[in-house]
Amino acid sequence: xxxxxxxxxxxxxxxxxxxxxxxxxxxxxxxxxxxxxxxxxxxxxxxxxxxxxxxxxxxxxxxxxxxxxxxxxxxxxxxxxxxxxxxxxxxxxxxxxxxxxxxxxxxxxxxxxxxxxxxxxxxxxxxxxxxxxxxxxxxxxxxxxxxxxxxxxxxxxxxxxxxxxxxxxxxxxxxxxxxxxxxxxxxxxxxxxxxxxxxxx
Amino acid sequence: xxxxxxxxxxxxxxxxxxxxxxxxxxxxxxxxxxxxxxxxxxxxxxxxxxxxxxxxxxxxxxxxxxxxxxxxxxxxxxxxxxxxxxxxxxxxxxxxxxxxxxxxxxxxxxxxxxxxxxxxxxxxxxxxxxxxxxxxxxxxxxxxxxxxxxxxxxxxxxxxxxxxxxxxxxxxxxxxxxxxxxxxxxxxxxxxxxxxxxxxxxxxxxxxxxxxxxxxxxxxxxxxxxxxxxxxxxxxxxxxxxxxxxxxxxxxxxxxxxxxxxxxxxxxxxxxxxxxxxxxxxxxxxxxxxxxxxxxxxxxxxxxxxxxxxxxxxxxxxxxxxxxxxxxxxxxxxxxxxxxxxxxxxxxxxxxxxxxxxxxxxxxxxxxxxxxxxxxxxxxxxxxxx
Numbered sequence: 149x150x151x152x153x154x155x156x157x158x159x160x161x162x163x164x165x166x167x168x169x170x171x172x173x174x175x176x177x178x179x180x181x182x183x184x185x186x187x188x189x190x191x192x193x194x195x196x197x198x199x200x201x202x203x204x205x206x207x208x209x210x211x212x213x214x215x216x217x218x219x220x221x222x223x224x225x226x227x228x229x230x231x232x233x234x235x236x237x238x239x240x241x242x243x244x245x246x247x248x249x250x251x252x253x254x255x256x257x258x259x260x261x262x263x264x265x266x267x268x269x270x271x272x273x274x275x276x277x278x279x280x281x282x283x284x285x286x287x288x289x290x291x292x293x294x295x296x297x298x299x300x301x302x303x304x305x306x307x308x309x310x311x312x313x314x315x316x317x318x319x320x321x322x323x324x325x326x327x328x329x330x331x332x333x334x335x336x337x338x339x340x341x342x343x344x345x346x347x348x349x
Numbered sequence: 350x351x352x353x354x355x356x357x358x359x360x361x362x363x364x365x366x367x368x369x370x371x372x373x374x375x376x377x378x379x380x381x382x383x384x385x386x387x388x389x390x391x392x393x394x395x396x397x398x399x400x401x402x403x404x405x406x407x408x409x410x411x412x413x414x415x416x417x418x419x420x421x422x423x424x425x426x427x428x429x430x431x432x433x434x435x436x437x438x439x440x441x442x443x444x445x446x447x448x449x450x451x452x453x454x455x456x457x458x459x460x461x462x463x464x465x466x467x468x469x470x471x472x473x474x475x476x477x478x479x480x481x482x483x484x485x486x487x488x489x490x491x492x493x494x495x496x497x498x499x500x501x502x503x504x505x506x507x508x509x510x511x512x513x514x515x516x517x518x519x520x521x522x523x524x525x526x527x528x529x530x531x532x533x534x535x536x537x538x539x540x541x542x543x544x545x546x547x548x549x550x551x552x553x554x555x556x557x558x559x560x561x562x563x564x565x566x567x568x569x570x571x572x573x574x575x576x577x578x579x580x581x582x583x584x585x586x587x588x589x590x591x592x593x594x595x596x597x598x599x600x601x602x603x604x605x606x607x608x609x610x611x612x613x614x615x616x617x618x619x620x621x622x623x624x625x626x627x628x629x630x631x632x633x634x635x636x637x638x639x640x641x642x643x644x645x646x647x648x649x650x651x652x653x654x655x656x657x658x659x660x661x662x663x664x665x666x667x668x669x670x671x672x673x674x675x676x677x678x679x680x681x682x683x684x685x686x687x688x689x690x691x692x693x694x695x696x697x698x699x700x701x702x703x704x705x706x707x708x709x710x711x712x713x714x715x716x717x718x719x720x721x722x723x724x725x726x727x728x729x730x731x732x733x734x735x
Contacts, residue, residue, distance in 0.1 A: 199696060202694075206717055206721050207721070209727070211662065223684040
């Protein structure tokens, strides 16, 4: 597993309190779920579109449903989870705003992480090479990237303000180091962070 | 002489069926139709050994034409058990590890109370005078078997097609009697299309002049019913790949109504062999039970209420090419389980083999079942250690 993801999961699992109900959207092979279940006694569920990954989760004893978040989230009752987690997937949806609305409806609190398009390497790539940025965290070409709606940390914060979404915590990952984002350091973090992690409701 | 085969079948069956393992349920069971049955036989089979804690038992429910012999050789039909691909030593449902129980459903024809049994009041075979039964009746009858075996909680309940319906009904009736539940390729209520297909089979049986005649059986009708049903168990792609337009005898068409095409011959064979092992009236009763199944209606239109109290962990499985119980219908179950906060996982297995996939060697499917059971088994045994 890539170091940045490991760090990200570390941040997310610290935010989540023990013995709570958690829904992990796009749970992959269930690494985060497994950690939360074993170490924090969380009651975890997952949603994952890739069959092979769902099968891996089921073999680990994790309750994961095969399905696409853009279609499947409506079935979950309001506030049926203490936390809903969406790790680095928001930008891959056709309608990120609608998915976010569903997350906020289902979860008492929602944790969203986004790869930061305002990261300095991304900016420099476009500025000097004049081609779509390719970084460690964004490894695909423009024609095969799953990311349809890239945004920066600043974009996401602006979006939350516009939609009256309350941000309870905002954190970022910079070279595998974890730090808090504040109003004062926002412009700086928006340049030097690879990943933003937000606790919203 | 189509009726002779059936007659022969009845005579042989009746003498051999007496030797099958049976529980005589001496409590009364009030059926959904209003009638009450008592002191009725429930034929069953077990595989593997029940451990000391009695926590390794799996109740497997059979589908429409199955029976209690889910693996090894069926001593009556001399054919391989219907789920030999999945049940056995070292297989997905590993009988070295688990104690597998399988009972012939109420209305069946392999020793359990059904139309081929003698009505004690008239001393004649029940035939169509047997009461109409439901999936819930079948499940309630099998609960007696679990009690009889002294099992407080099953490791899992599992079944495909009508077996899956029994899983859902069991989980709903007894919310704390199974650690896990695996409904496969099924539905919480029979669709109009499925009712229509079953009706087609029943009409074929009832149109046979031998139906309801003494000392005769409607073999032609039953064979046609089976042929029609068999098509629904396969996928268009699977049929095309296996048979295409291949001819039975190489060369040219015969310009007759004999079986020119291999698919015709295959279906005729399926129909002809089926009547040797199955009773036409059982076919009527069991298809009726499937059609009447509507778990949603049992709970006034809310399927999630059916699972409100469930403690079981579910793993719902569907197959991509199954058009009889398509993924969408299996997903209805998942949605209902999610709506009531139940513990549920779901996966659609890619397979070209249609509805029958759950009976065939589909490695992805078997692996999913094996690993889900294994994780459940480990979970409950770790829990106990703490």
